[in-house]
Amino acid sequence: MAGRRPIKVKVNGIEYEGYVEPRKLLVDFLREDLELIGTHTGCEHGVCGACTVLFNGKSVRSCLMFAVQADGADIMTIEGLSDGKTLHPIQEAFREHHGLQCGYCTPGMLLTSYELLQENPAPTEDEVKTAVSGVLCRCTGYKQIVDSVMAAADAMRK
Amino acid sequence: MKPCAFEYLAPGSVPEVMDLLQQYGDQAKILAGGQSLVPIMNFRLARPEVLIDINGLKELAYIREEADELVIGALTRERELELAPLVRLKCPLLPEAISHIGHPTIRNRGTIGGSLAHGDPSAEIPIAIYALDGTIRTLGPDGESAFKPEEFFLTYLTTCLEPSQIVMEVTVPVLPDGTGWSFVELSRRSGDFAIVAVATVLFMDDNGACTEARICMGGVASTPVRAKAAEDILSGQILSDALVAEAGRLAVEATDPESDYHASADYRRAMTEILVRKALRRAWEKTRGGK
Numbered sequence: 001m002a003g004r005r006p007i008k009v010k011v012n013g014i015e016y017e018g019y020v021e022p023r024k025l026l027v028d029f030l031r032e033d034l035e036l037i038g039t040h041t042g043c044e045h046g047v048c049g050a051c052t053v054l055f056n057g058k059s060v061r062s063c064l065m066f067a068v069q070a071d072g073a074d075i076m077t078i079e080g081l082s083d084g085k086t087l088h089p090i091q092e093a094f095r096e097h098h099g100l101q102c103g104y105c106t107p108g109m110l111l112t113s114y115e116l117l118q119e120n121p122a123p124t125e126d127e128v129k130t131a132v133s134g135v136l137c138r139c140t141g142y143k144q145i146v147d148s149v150m151a152a153a154d155a156m157r158k
Numbered sequence: 159m160k161p162c163a164f165e166y167l168a169p170g171s172v173p174e175v176m177d178l179l180q181q182y183g184d185q186a187k188i189l190a191g192g193q194s195l196v197p198i199m200n201f202r203l204a205r206p207e208v209l210i211d212i213n214g215l216k217e218l219a220y221i222r223e224e225a226d227e228l229v230i231g232a233l234t235r236e237r238e239l240e241l242a243p244l245v246r247l248k249c250p251l252l253p254e255a256i257s258h259i260g261h262p263t264i265r266n267r268g269t270i271g272g273s274l275a276h277g278d279p280s281a282e283i284p285i286a287i288y289a290l291d292g293t294i295r296t297l298g299p300d301g302e303s304a305f306k307p308e309e310f311f312l313t314y315l316t317t318c319l320e321p322s323q324i325v326m327e328v329t330v331p332v333l334p335d336g337t338g339w340s341f342v343e344l345s346r347r348s349g350d351f352a353i354v355a356v357a358t359v360l361f362m363d364d365n366g367a368c369t370e371a372r373i374c375m376g377g378v379a380s381t382p383v384r385a386k387a388a389e390d391i392l393s394g395q396i397l398s399d400a401l402v403a404e405a406g407r408l409a410v411e412a413t414d415p416e417s418d419y420h421a422s423a424d425y426r427r428a429m430t431e432i433l434v435r436k437a438l439r440r441a442w443e444k445t446r447g448g449k
Contacts, residue, residue: 003165022166022209025200044159045197052263058237059263064196068166069189069211112263133348134261 007071011036012080020067026060027051029067030077038078038107042136049135052108053077059115078107081114090114090152099148101139108135113149121157125150161199168211172218172297175210175324180299182208184321189213190233190272193264218271218326221245226332228252232271232325236283240265248332251339255286255357258343271325274310277317280352280377284311286341288382289357289374292330298323311381336362338441342433346420352377353421354429356409356437360392362445367396373405373434378413378426385409385434397442406435 004019011034018033025044030036030053042050044063051062054076082088087095090113100106109132116123116131123131128149129142137145169175179186187206189195190213198204212218218233221242228249230239239245240256259265259273259282273283274294287294288307296303299322310317319325333339338360343352355376361369371392373385388405395401415426 003163005166021163023161023163025160028160044200046193046260046264049261049263055266058266060267061193061263063200064192064267066166066196066209069213115262130348131262134263 005068005071007068009067009070009073009075011075012077018067022066022068024067025063026053026065026067026070027062029070030062030075033067036077036079040104040107042104042108047136048105049108049112050105052111052135054111054115057118059112076111078110081110088114089155090117090149093152093155094145094148097148097151098144099140100137100145105135105137109137109145113152116149117153117156121153123149123153128153159200159202161196162202162205164206165208166211167208168214170214172215172326175212175215176297176299176322178208178210179322179324182210186210186321188272188275188324190275191235191268192272193260193268194272194276194278212324223248223332227329228332230270230328230330232274232327233269234271236265236268236270236273237262239270249290249330251290251333251341251357251359252286252330254339255282255341258282258341258345258352258355261349264349270328274328275317275319275325277311277315277381278351279311279314279379279381280355282341282343282352282355282376285355285357285374285376285382287328287330288384289339289359289372290330290333291372292328294325295327295329296323297326302326307382308384313380333359334361336445338362338443338445340437340440340444342437342440344429344433351420354378354426354433356430356433358434358437358441360397360438360441360445365396366445367394368392368445369394371405371438373409373437375409375413375430375434378415378430380414383412383414385412387411388434392438397438402435402438402442405438406431409434 040050042048046061046064053062186208189209189211218231220231222229240253294305341357343355357374359372371389376382388408415423417423
């Protein structure tokens with residue numbers, strides 16, 4: 001295909017090289033080209049937060065970036081949160097406190113919470129609510145999600 | 159929902175950007191944070207043939223204090239401005255306004271120059287920059303230009319920027335100690351677009367009189383607008399509840415809102431009065447030592 005461009009990107013510590021059409025969204029590159037389907041495609045216009053990933057350490061909507069912009073970047077997706085053997089404390093807290101029902105928003109919730117707890121290891125409930133308000137959950141009413149993040153913060157400080 | 163195909167260019171310097179804009183004119187769009195442009199491309203409301211990605215131009219991302227101004231590079235991320243101790247200390251209205259933009263994740267990417275160039279009449283940064291009487295510095299084939307907010311914003315999503323010009327820098331005056339300021343916003347949910355937003359700045363003299371008042375409103379006209387009549391009745395006065403109430407009434411006259419599915423024009427007018435009074439009370443409180 002004409003106009004495809006080479007990119008080199010590190011995702012969850014692994015270097016990938018690929019060719020992408022400029023219009024390919026980062027979320028589609030992660031899911032289709034790298035087959036990392038933990039990152040969910042939701043609204044595709046930056047409202048729902050399901051596609052949140054960490055881009056050079058900061059949370060971004062991967063539906064609002066083009067894959068070609070990720071050339072040289074270090075990305076973390078939900079697949080990079082645990083080591084594959086034990087759950088990350090945030091995942092453990094979401095499991096323990098029923099922080100999900102259908103699970104569609106969960107990758108965005110977990111990575112948004114991860115960023116929050118990196119910046120602010122002891123958030124108030126209000127700060128947690130502000131942080132996760134950017135990710136839409138239509139199942140839980142957020143109560144268990146906030147409980148989960150507060151519990152994760154406690155666990156990670158120990 | 160995928161964008162149309164486009165040619166992607168990532169120039170490595172400002173002169174290269176200038177050359178590309180000269181070459182492609184209005185076929186090209188600048189890609190900064192992309193938090194407004196990419197959604198409208200995904201919806202195919204925008205179909206630029208060429209995208210000029212300036213995210214590699216780190217020299218356009220900076221916050222400096224020069225004389226009695228803050229000088230902010232166009233590519234400075236909103237989240238950085240929101241958290242920068244210098245900005246919080248010298249011009250706290252700006253971080254307060256920015257805290258209402260979308261969510262932290264959006265602010266991680268969104269830029270000050272991008273928000274200004276996009277020219278959304280309910281966007282927080284244009285409202286704040288207008289209330290602060292900031293200056294927008296641009297670069298084009300004929301060199302540098304500087305615009306005040308009242309000349310920069312023309313109508314919905316339209317600024318006076320030519321296709322060959324880019325926003326380079328924004329300057330805002332440092333607010334003197336004792337200055338009152340506020341930013342209040344009404345939206346359906348946290349992070350949604352403003353139905354009405356109001357920024358105020360109150361400059362005071364040593365006797366507690368207001369020497370100059372600025373009231374800027376967003377979401378109520380095709381551009382952010384200043385409530386000049388309301389500002390005038392406050393300037394030179396010792397503030398009172400009655401004056402603040404009158405300013406709220408007068409502010410509504412400067413609006414020209416439209417009805418949409420978020421709110422009717424009448425509702426926007428009614429909320430303008432209430433928000434202007436609330437914003438003025440909050441700013442006034444700060445002049446009396448409240449934080």
